[in-house]
Amino acid sequence: MMQTVRIADFAAHVGEEVRVLGWLHNKRSSGKLQFLIVRDGSGFAQGVMAKAAVPAPDWAAAEAAAQEATVELVGKVRADKRAPGGHELDVSAFALLHATQEFPITPKEHGTAFLMEHRHLWLRSQRQHAVIRVRHAVVKAVRDFLDEQGFTLVDTPIFTPAACEGTTTLFGVPYFDEGTAYLTQSGQLYNEATAAAHGKVYCFGPTFRAEKSKTRRHLTEFWMVEPEMAFAHLQDALELAQNLICFVVARVLETRAEELKTLERDVSKLANVRAPFPWLHYDDAMKLLHEKGSQTPHGSDFGGTDETLIAEAFDRPVVVHRFPAAIKAFYMEPDPERPDLSLSADILAPEGYGEIVGGGERISDAELLLKRLHEHGLPEESFRWYLDLRRFGSFPHAGFGMGIERVVTWICGLEHLRETIAFPRTLYRIYP
Ligand code: 4AD
Ligand code: MG
Numbered sequence: 001m002m003q004t005v006r007i008a009d010f011a012a013h014v015g016e017e018v019r020v021l022g023w024l025h026n027k028r029s030s031g032k033l034q035f036l037i038v039r040d041g042s043g044f045a046q047g048v049m050a051k052a053a054v055p056a057p058d059w060a061a062a063e064a065a066a067q068e069a070t071v072e073l074v075g076k077v078r079a080d081k082r083a084p085g086g087h088e089l090d091v092s093a094f095a096l097l098h099a100t101q102e103f104p105i106t107p108k109e110h111g112t113a114f115l116m117e118h119r120h121l122w123l124r125s126q127r128q129h130a131v132i133r134v135r136h137a138v139v140k141a142v143r144d145f146l147d148e149q150g151f152t153l154v155d156t157p158i159f160t161p162a163a164c165e166g167t168t169t170l171f172g173v174p175y176f177d178e179g180t181a182y183l184t185q186s187g188q189l190y191n192e193a194t195a196a197a198h199g200k201v202y203c204f205g206p207t208f209r210a211e212k213s214k215t216r217r218h219l220t221e222f223w224m225v226e227p228e229m230a231f232a233h234l235q236d237a238l239e240l241a242q243n244l245i246c247f248v249v250a251r252v253l254e255t256r257a258e259e260l261k262t263l264e265r266d267v268s269k270l271a272n273v274r275a276p277f278p279w280l281h282y283d284d285a286m287k288l289l290h291e292k293g294s295q296t297p298h299g300s301d302f303g304g305t306d307e308t309l310i311a312e313a314f315d316r317p318v319v320v321h322r323f324p325a326a327i328k329a330f331y332m333e334p335d336p337e338r339p340d341l342s343l344s345a346d347i348l349a350p351e352g353y354g355e356i357v358g359g360g361e362r363i364s365d366a367e368l369l370l371k372r373l374h375e376h377g378l379p380e381e382s383f384r385w386y387l388d389l390r391r392f393g394s395f396p397h398a399g400f401g402m403g404i405e406r407v408v409t410w411i412c413g414l415e416h417l418r419e420t421i422a423f424p425r426t427l428y429r430i431y432p
Contacts, residue, residue: 002074008042010087013077020045020073020089021097023124024065026107034062036091038073044126046083047073049091058094067106068124070098085258119423120432130259131419134252135408139204141251142225142402145244146202151227154194156187156203162382164189165329169209171220183208186401189331189386191228192362195397196389202227207401214427216416217304217354219405221425228399234333234343234361237398238319241347241357242277244402245317249273252411265413269351272315279319282341285310301327308352317356321345330376331369333361343398353410359400366390 005018022040029035036047051059065071074093079086104118105125115122122128147153161178163170165185175181187203194201204225211218227244229236249270252260260267280288286298292309296302301323302310311318322335325342332342344360363369369390373383380387408420418424423432 005077006042007038007040007045007085007087010045010077010085010089011079014079014087015076017074017076017092018089020047020075022071022073024067024069024071025124025126026067027062027065029063034059036062036065036071036073036094038071038089039124039126039129043085044129045085045087045089047075047089047091047094049075049094053090053092054094061096062094064099065096066100066103068100068103068121069096070100071095072097116418116424116429117431123422126262128419130256130262131408131412131414132422133259134256134263134412135404135420137252137256138248138404138408138411139223141248142204142244142404144251145247146225146227149200149240151200151202152194152198154191154198154201154203155205156184156190156194158184158206158208160184162379165209167377169211171208171210185209186224187226188228188399188401191226191399192389192397193385195228195230195399196393196395199230200227201229212427215304216418217406217409219417219421219424219426222417222421223404224401225404226399226401228397230395230397232361232398233396234321234345234398237359237361237400238279238321238345238347241359241400241402242275242317242319245277245347245356245407246273246275248407249411260412263412263414265411269315270411272350273317277317277319277347278314279321280310282320282322282324285320288313299324299326304354307348307354311348311350311352311354315350317347317349319345319347328360330372330378331362333363334368345400349406349410351410351413354406355403356406356410357400357402359398361396361398364390364394364396366394 002019004021005013020040022038025039026037032051034049038047049062072095073091075089075091078088078090080088105121159181171183172180191201191203207222207224211220253270289306289309294306296306322341323344325334328342328344332344335341335343346355347357349356366387373380405417405420409417
């Protein structure tokens with residue numbers, strides 16, 4: 001039996017005759033030669049088929065095969081520096097396993113709405129394939145980094161009894177006799193409990209926000225990694241975030257160079273992403289914004305344009321810290337020097353990709369926390385367990401959340417977040 005080889009493994013089979021199982025991505029013909037671009041999931045490669053080198057029925061089958069037909073090719077792997085992926089296949093046999101007709105997504109330009117409607121098929125395209133592979137590398141790098149640093153993965157629940165990041169973006173779900181449950185907006189509160197059990201923890205899972213705004217930076221379902229550390233302060237959390245981002249970018253540059261090339265990403269911009277990142281106090285960020293003509297009043301949160309204005313001033317991610325307590329979540333520890341500010345921070349990606357990380361130090365005093373719950377109109381009853389963490393061995397702790405789709409959008413240099421997740425969920429779309 002001939003060995004079936006994945007295109008990604010061609011390098012180890014140069015000069016050998018192998019079988020490739022996959023789909024016909026594209027083809028062209030010059031009478032006596034057919035050039036068959038096939039994809040097998042691991043990559044794309046060109047099969048060169050000479051009429052004289054294959055049986056007549058094989059030649060005819062290849063001629064009949066349309067885009068996205070399921071195909072089987074046998075041929076000898078040849079190294080070719082000019083070929084995408086570095087190899088070609090000199091085809092000696094061809095079989096049509098499923099004759100596809102009229103694949104909806106053709107090499108011509110399609111509108112986004114059409115592509116989103118056919119997302120299940122669009123995923124096969126070379127660019128989408130590259131994006132999803134970058135995403136996988138990002139996820140793997142995040143896990144490797146945190147695991148190597150001694151963090152314990154503790155998954156947090158998706159059904160939760162209360163809000164974590166504000167009550168305006170909650171998705172309610174009927175939950176038996178318990179009333180309404182909410183899809184998690186963040187695993188942070190649970191991380192704080194597990195940090196008291198394990199010291200350094202992270203959760204990494206889907207996160208839900210009923211974002212009513214239709215922006216290119218928001219999904220209603222996205223993935224967030226959230227590390228949390230006991231006996232840590234704002235500074236510690238941000239150093240961890242900075243090192244994590246540098247590690248992730250370096251790993252993608254190292255292992256996904258081919259994909260970044262497919263995406264025509266300017267990798268020189270990514271090569272700048274090295275520690276230390278610039279740090280900007282909220283007051284200074286506001287000063288910078290006003291110099292640049294922003295009308296956003298001091299004391300409020302940044303808009304998307306503000307984030308871009310700030311990021312433009314730097315060649316790597318920038319940390320903005322000590323936001324006004326009034327515009328941040330209820331759990332933020334106040335700055336002891338200026339209690340109107342919070343020990344919170346955002347990290348903004350360069351090149352206008354906006355906030356990729358949000359985090360800070362948590363209130364460790366039970367009384368202050370209770371006061372904040374009331375101020376934010378949150379139901380004390382649902383947070384009893386959370387208050388317990390301040391009653392039984394309270395400890396300084398800090399952490400952050402990093403949105404995977406935001407990071408992948410930035411690293412890939414994409415226009416919109418929706419391409420970074422296989423099946424995006426947005427305000428107006430839940431199909432396919
Ligand atoms: O800044 P956020 O809301 O922070 C939290 O949820 C904290 N509880 C995290 C923590 O400290 N453990 O969200 C964190 C990150 C953002 O910086 C952004 O990257 C991403 O999550 N994010 C979104 N990504 C896609 N679509 C949305 N609607 C997002 N909302 C937040
Ligand atoms: Mg935020």
